[in-house]
Amino acid sequence: MNDTDTLCFSRRDLLKGGGALVIGFRIGGSTVSAAAARGDVAGPPDPNAIDSWIAVHADNTATVCLGKGEFGQGNTTGLLQIAGEELDLDMSQLRWVQLDTNVSPNQGATTSSSSIHRGGPQIRAAAAEARQALLALASTRLGVQTGSLTVSKGVVSIDGHPTRSVTYGELLGDKPFNVKFTGTAPQKPINRYRLVGTSVPRVDIPAKASGTYVHMQHVRVRDMLHGRVVRPRGQRAYGAGAKPLSIDESSIADIAGARVVRKGDFVGVVAAREWDAVKAARELKVTWRESPALPTNLFEHMRAAKTTDTVIADWGDAPKAFAQAAHVASSTYRCPYQSHAPFAANCALADVGPNGALVMSSTQDIYNSRDMLAQVLGLPVEKVRVQYHEGSGTFGRSCYEDAAQAAAVMSQAVGKPVRVQFMRSDELGWDDYGPAHLADVRAGIDASGKLVAYEYHGWQHGWMVNETTHELVLLTPPKERTTGAGSIPVNRMSTGSMYAVANRRVVSHAVPMVGYLKGAPLRSPLDLSFAFASEQTIDELAFMAKIDPLEFRRNNIGDARWLGVLNAAAAAAAWKPKVAASAASDADVVTGRGIALGTHHVSYGAAVADVVVDRRTGNIVATHVYGALDAGQVINPGLVENQIVGQAIQATSRVLKEEVTFDKSGVTSLDWVSYPVLRFAEHPQVTAVVVQRLDEPSTGAGEEVMGATAAAIANAFFDATGVRLRQYPMTPERVKAALAAKT
C-alpha cells in the first residue's frame, strides 16, 4: 500500500508537528498501524477552545483546523489567508487538515457559498485570539507591554529593537493554548491587511496538477471489498422506493467471489476485485415491483398539484399598479430538472465493525453525514467517525451521502471494509436533482419606463430529507422539506429585488414531491430558473419601452451595489446601447448580446453574454461571457475570478444543454450522451470581473453569476432573433420550434 492508504490526522499529531502525517489504521477490524495516534474522541471539539482551531508548532508554523471542506473552490486557501493575516504568518507557515469528525470544529455544512461568508469570521476571530494569547506570552518573555510588540512571519519583536525577539514556535511550540475562544480579541484593521485582498496561489493546485492529490476515488484500505449498488436503471416516481420482488443469485454464480448484500429493500453486491463487482451489479437479475407512473406532462401536473402556498413578498398594491401600467409583460417559464452530475461518480469507503464505523466520503457536511450514518447503521453517533476526501466538484447534494451509506451498510453486512464507487448511471439516475420549476411572471412599467409592478408565482417541489439508501434500508416513508427552514421557496432576492419597485408580490407554490423525482440543492438552487424567468421579463419591458436593456436596468435599480456590478459587467463588455433585437435579421446565422443580473443570498452578480444563433440548425453558441461579482470584501480575487469563470461555463451548460429526461417508468438520462453538458469545443471565452469592496462584509462567491449568465444568454438570443425562448435548456429543437412559430 502506498500513501493512498487511509489518511488520518489527529489533534495529538497536530500538536506533535503538523498535519502532514499519514497513518494507516482501521477502526472496525484489526489495527494496522499507529491506531493509538488517531484522534480518538468523537467530535466536534469544543468550539470555545482556541486549541480546537489552531495549533502552533515548534518550527514556527501553525495548523488551522478548518470546518469547511475544499471542493475545488479554493476556500482552504482563502480561510488560511484570513488566519495568516491575523496571526501575521506567511502562507508557507500555514497548514490545514482534512475534515474529520474526530478532529474538525463544526462550522456547519460547506454549502450556500458560506465558507468565507460565515466560516471566515470564525477563523478570523480564532486567529486574532490566538495572536493575542501569543503576544501575552511574548510580553512576559520579553518583559515589555504587548503594545510595544510587533509581529512579522511569526517572529515577535520589540518595537525599535528588532533583535529582541521570540518566535511563536519558541513561545508555544506544540503545547496547547489553553485559552478560551471568546471572540473578543482585537482584529487587524483593514488598512493594515497584506495577505487578504491578494491573489495568493491556491494551496491545493500543485498536487492536483502533478497528480499526487488524493481524491476520494483514490482511497484504498487493506482487505477491502469493492461494492456496487443494484437498483433499477434510473429512479422512479419518488415515494414508491425500489422494492425487489425477487433476486436471482444464480445469475452471478459464475462470478467468483461476488455476493449479494440485501438489507430491507437495499440491494448491492461486493467482490474482492472491482471488475467482478461491476459485472455482478450489471448481471444480477432482480425483479422490481412496478412503480406509479411519472408525470410526462410535468408542468401541467405541477400547476394542477395541491400546493402549499406561501406569500414571500407582498409590498404595495400590485393589482392596482398593474391596472395603471403603460406596458405589462406577462409570460410563463418552464425550467427543467437538472443533475449535479459531478464529473466523477461519487465514491465512499466504510469500515464498520463491532466497535464502530469509519466512513470516508465527499460529504459537504461531515457532522450531518455522521448523524445519518448512525441512523442507517443503528449505532450511537459517537461510534461513527466520518472523514472527508474531495471528490470531483459536486455543486450541491449529489450522491455522496447515498454512496457513503451504501458502503457502510455493505461493510456492516460483510464485516470488511467496503469501497463503493457509483457507476455513471447510478449517479445520474439516482441523483437528488435540482427541482423543475414553473413560473408565471408579470411586470409593468409606466410611460416613462419606470418599473411600477412586479408579480412572480413559482411552482416547485421540495428537497429530500433522507437519502435513498436510508429509505431503502430502513423502509422509511417519503419525507421532504416542503416549507420552513431548509425548504426551497421562491427566492425573493432573485425575483425582482434588484429593482426599486413599490408594488411587488412573490408567491411560492410548494408542490408535494411524492410522484416526482427526488430533489436537492443544486448550485444556485433554482436561482438560475428564477433569473431565467425574471430577467427575461425585465428585458421584455425594456423592449416594450424601446429603451436599451442596460439603461433600462440602470434606471430601475435602487441600490448602488447592484448598479456597480451591472456597470462592471457592461464596461468589461464595452456595451453599446441599443434597443434589443433592433439589429435582428433573417440571415441564417445571427448574433446577439444580452445582459442580466442574478443573485443567490447576498452577493451581487451581473453578466453580459454574446451568442451566435444558426437558424438552420437551431444551434446556439455562447461565444463570450462577461461576468461580474460583488461579494463584499474579497479575500482572494484570484479565487473569485476562478469561481466566475466556472459559473459562466456551468451556467452556459445548464441553460443550453442540460435536462434530466424521464418517461413514465423512470429517468432515462443516464450517461453523458443522454445528459449532455457543455463540451470543450463549445465553451465561451470568459471575462471575469471582481468588484472589490474591502469595507463590506465578505459574502458568497460561488453562485450569483449562474443566474445572471443564463438570463443574459436568453436575452442575447432575443437580441439575435427577436424571439423569446421561455423554456430551457435552449436546445436546437426548441430554438427551431420557436423560430418557426414566429414566422
Place this chain on the structure above:
Amino acid sequence: MADELKIKVNGRTWPVEASADTPLLYVLANELELKGPRFGCGLAQCGSCSVLADGVEIRSCVTPVAAVADRSLTTLEGLAALYAQQKGLAQAPALHPLQQALIDDQAPQCGYCYNGMLIKGAELLAQNPRPTEADIRAHMNGHLCRCGTYPRVMKAIKLAANKMAGATP
C-alpha cells in the same frame, strides 16, 4: 491462465493478476495503485481514465487489459519522462510543461478531470507543437470538465506550447 499477462507502464513491466477482460483502468488503479487514470464514467465518454498507448490517448475504462499487453503505456505519472524522451532531454523534469502551466495559470478547481486534460493535452503538444485555438478546441473536445475550467486549460496549453518552443534543445 496459460501465459501470464503483463503490461508495460511508464517504462516498467508489470505482471497482471486480473482476468484478461478486465478494463485496464482497474488494473492501473487497484494493482499498480496509480492515481493518474481514474474512474469518471466507465463508458469512454469523459476522458477521466485516459492513458497513452504508444503515445496515443486511449480510454482505459473500456480497454481490456489484454488488448494493450504489447503496447507501451504512459500514465500521468510517466508524462514528464515521456516528454523528456520525446524531446531528447538527458533528464526528465519534475513536471511536464503542461502541468507547470496549469499551476502557473491556477487552472484546476476540483482537479479530477486533469488526468485526462493532461494526457490529451500532452498528446496534442507532442503532435502539434503550435496548436491554434481551433486545434485545441477540436483536440480536447472529448474531455469534459464540470467545474468549467475549459478557458484556463486552453490558456495553459498555449502557455505550455510557448514554453516548450523555447525549451527545445
